[in-house]
Amino acid sequence: MTSTAQRNTAGRDTRRRDVLIVGGGPAGLSAALTLARARRDVTVVDAGEPRNATAEHMHGFLTRDGMPPRALLEIGRTEVRGYGGEIVDGRVVRAEGDDDGFVLTLDDGARLRGRQVLVTTGVADVLPDVPGLRDRWGREVQMCPYCHGWEVRDRRIVVLATSAQSLHQVTLLSQWSPDVTLLTGRAPEGEDAARLDARGVRVVEGEARRVVVEDDRVTGIELADGSVLGCDAVFVAPVFAAKDGPLTDLGCEFGDDGFVKADATGRTGVPGVWAAGNVVNPMGQVVLAASAGATAGAMINAELIEAEIAAKLAA
Structure with missing residues (x-):
């Protein structure tokens, strides 16, 4: 697996992952855990700006009630890496499709490629x-x-x-x-x-x-x-501003509320593009975001399997 240092130095990464996840919060890490355990090649790109960064504790998450939010993320990162998942610290400045999936351009110039994209970037609370x-x-x-x-x-x-x-x-x-x-x-x-x-x-x-x-x-x-x-x-009650840059880049449709249109599994109207967590449901607590990420991860794996079957039959 290419290291972060090697990737940043070269500015090129030709490996095409199964799934690229934009956002390393509860939704993104839950999806990554599900996909990594399904033996998928998955990379999470995380800008390190969690919505609840200023909160000392999170609540309402069974078995994790009272845990500091950053502790949850640290444990989640460790678990994802334990199954071979990759986590990249960086910001996605551009998302686009190509002939065989999607390309994410990071703020350091690196370009990551993947068959499917899941956006879990959350929202900003405007007070x-x-x-x-x-x-x-x-x-x-x-x-x-x-x-x-x-x-x-x-x-x-x-x-x-x-x-x-x-x-x-x-x-x-x-x-x-x-x-x-x-x-x-x-x-x-x-x-x-x-x-x-x-x-x-x-x-x-x-x-x-x-x-x-x-x-x-x-x-x-x-x-x-x-x-x-x-x-x-x-x-x-703040105003919710979705961090939807990648979804906008990829041409996803948005509702009158300003949030991306996605079904209960996280599937958007653009094939291969998914969204989960607060970027879809700004009122969702941590446990709901994590659940949405796990659901999206499972559905992405199922869709990849169907695509692989179709390719074999066509060949």
Whole structure:
């Protein structure tokens, strides 16, 4: 197998792998593990930018609850390599088809070839422009109640209203704490107001000016009028921006939501191109991303087998 050093020095790698995977998170590594165990020649290209990089722990993953996210990735890499899978640290700057599959161009100039491509690049979470919010992202500032609600149970929680999704988010969080506040520029009315009242959610009209931090902990949200809304945790529904560059390069179709169209197995509308994980489902937790990757890996192997049978029969 060609080493990373040899590949980068030469800038050429003529080996055509069975599968190229773009993205080395839970989805990509799960797919790689499935494919490597199926004795496929698989390479994962990982830019090293996990979505949950700032989180100290991940939750909701049976047998791995509370594990640091990077520890999961390190173990996953070791397992993939144990079955002969290759992992390349780098960024894909261009993806294109050729006469016999696909070619990925990396930021160091290397070109990798493969029969099939799986994209598991995830999403970027775009937060409201509130000073201090990004600095605490993954710590006291969170998105998912199921991922982090237990850790802030019975504490003061503020939800920054950013969209209609915030109403769903705040009602969920009332399951974990009796002290939940919705900070919004315009108070909900009618049925929405009644639903919040039924869950004991307090509503404060105002604009967030900055996150207040004392002794390296969030203690409140300063409002535009200078007052401070005390809290121990902040939840916000970010805008999801898919890291879909390779999928765009390869001509995949996207839905009205801005995300690639793929079926339940990860198959896109472009033959040989697959997508799994948060690049398809931005709301999926780690365990769901891993499951989607394993499913895609199995289906890719099955498709390769069918192609090999067809080639033998044609010959």
